[in-house]
Amino acid sequence: MAAQWDTSRYLSLFVSEATEHLDALGKELVRLEGGVTPEAIDSLFRHAHSVKGMAGSMGYDPTTALAHSVEDLFERVRSAPARFDRAVADLVLQAVDALGGHVKAANERKPFPDNTALIAQLKELTQSLRPGTTPLPSAPPANAPLLETAGGPESELPPRWLVTLRVATHSAQPGVRGFLAYKRLASLGNLFRCTPSLDEVKAGRLPGGTFAVELESTEPEAAVAKTVSQVADVELVSLTRVASAPPPPAPEETKGTEPEPRVVGQEPPRTVRVRTELLDEFLDLAGELMLATAGVREVGRSLQEELRGRLNETTDRLHGLVRGLHDKVMKARMTPVSVITDRLPRAARDIARRRGREIELILSGSEVELDRAIVDELSDPVLHLLRNAIDHGVEPPEERRMRGKPPRGTVKLSVKRASDRVLLEVEDDGRGMDVERLKALAVERGLLTAEAARDLPEREALMLSTAPGLSTAASVTDISGRGVGMDAVKKAVEAVGGTLEITSRRGLGTTFRLSLPLTVAMVNLLLVGLGDDVYGLPIAKVAGVVETTRASLAHSRDVPVLQFGASVVPARELSAVLEVPGRPHDVAAVSPFVVVDTDDGRVALAVDALLGQEEVVLKALTRPLDQVPGLAGVTVLGNGRPVFILDVARLERPNRLPAVGEA
């Protein structure tokens, strides 16, 4: 059957959805070790069931078989939650990993791994949890396609009704009427297959005023009819018993073509998946629009006064709209940090078990949002910091006991918003770093002279741990030693415009503090020349450029002002603003004035030359340059030349803004 239709176009959806379910499964399993509730088991069951359903639809029989054995196990655990223990969790986690392998294989169009042994183990465990009375039905061969109707649950399903309703044509708000009826039915049980979809119903798009929905409910027929009769302007057209669908026991269906099969009241916020690249393109386009707007303004300069005024008014508005669009696109790229942190409890558990540590991982602030690109880049570094904390930070339980610490170590991962940055901290209460040993190692490797090492402040000495090839670990373990090292962590953090800081107290623990920008560090720059130097002004902050002579500037209360569109803006020498020596200029010569938006309003900056536009990656400044006010960062141009990017928003400080001519 599966061969009859082309499944390949569903592959990416399968991969992303199955991965989501497996991630959730792993996460919830780990959480379950803290205490089992029937709801939690139901949720696990649903994830396994969804994966099975999807794999079945794709024709992935081995995947279906594996997911089915996991589902069976949960089915059994559901009736005996007390039997859920570490052994169950361990085996299921193994199965989740194996399923992850299947998804990966599917994605790469490689053959599925063989999990016959694992399936056998799952079945054995399932059987051992059986209350004992009934014999296990003969297990289907692992690689054979599995049928959904596995006997048991069918009879336990509540009856299913096909309810067809008509909303009176004279109804003032037919959509709301339909929704009300839907909602009332939902109070009786679970709803499936609303036709047309619930969204259509809500919008009042009801062919002939009717819609139909399947209701799974234990309520008698009369009660269903009565419920409908209590909704004004809604008439029950028909109520017929239909065959119960193969499980889902949960109010959720993955099959069929319904976009809206969920029960009202539990609807998640409406979302749509968008490829990250598409958002990148949106961002590019928004940037281009901004430039085009500036171009229109430029053209306007050759127009007559009256026309120019009107055009400028429109371009101002356009500029505002485009900037709004840019902001919205940026916002759409924001992703909660939970995308990274959700899998950490699972990882922490694995690392701790393998290293013989006992740890408690405390996560906070995972809802804080960052630009998708940053979140993507941080995934591995954060995992490494966690490994590091458990592997090198937290001591083994006996050692902790000897030191008078609780045997179970604590690793805290907290995320906080701090004005326009996000702070991510990984803190452990382990043994801390040995600063002297780090220094000694650095000297030994020739990274430092003995004198320099002696004078090195602790804060900087700790940063030695991020130097390539430097580690105080006695041995490279299979966990922390693989993949990224601390040098890679530091590189990754800096690549997205962030900074890394370490604090550590011997015997008490270590904290890694990542300070990250909120948004992706790509900026469109207008490059301007000042003497021999080049500076970058973020285009987003540039309102326009006017070329005129200094002599032609008007004055308002002794401050030179530039006519810009319908308004006048104060004019400054950029060199004076930056407190760099400016070259003498001829007041009669034409100079470009870049009009920028600062937090304190518009200002026109006189520069020596306009050098063009470039999209660049913003790099954070490191000490001591980060102390210089007015600089937002630095970038390296295509020709290898470093360029400072001005923090335009905060440029205008009254005390450091001499007007044109004063400098």
Added chain:
Amino acid sequence: MSKRVLVVDDSVFMRDIIKDIFAAGGFSVVGEAGNGVEAVEKYKELKPDLVTMDLVMPYRNGIDATREILRGDAKALVVMCSALGQETMVMEAIEAGAVDFIVKPPRAEDVLAVVKKVLGES
């Protein structure tokens, strides 16, 4: 015994229209409220059989007031009064537990039909 109704709307004009409709339909309007805060207080005090609730009101909107009333009395019957164009808000109110809605300007037969259905009288 006639059913007791609480009418909530920030417009006195609208309250009067609704009150007249109820009076003509044989209901007894036991109280009125001009905003969401008052509505919650009056509900607790009067325990009416039914509430008609405006959506947009000062201090506390009709959706929040409905939520609050239902928190205190899960069986409360709240009927929303909406204007055209407020469909989304009405649906939100229904999610919050409102049992039905009437559309402004209210027409006597529609209001009474809805209210009777809600009270199970038809």
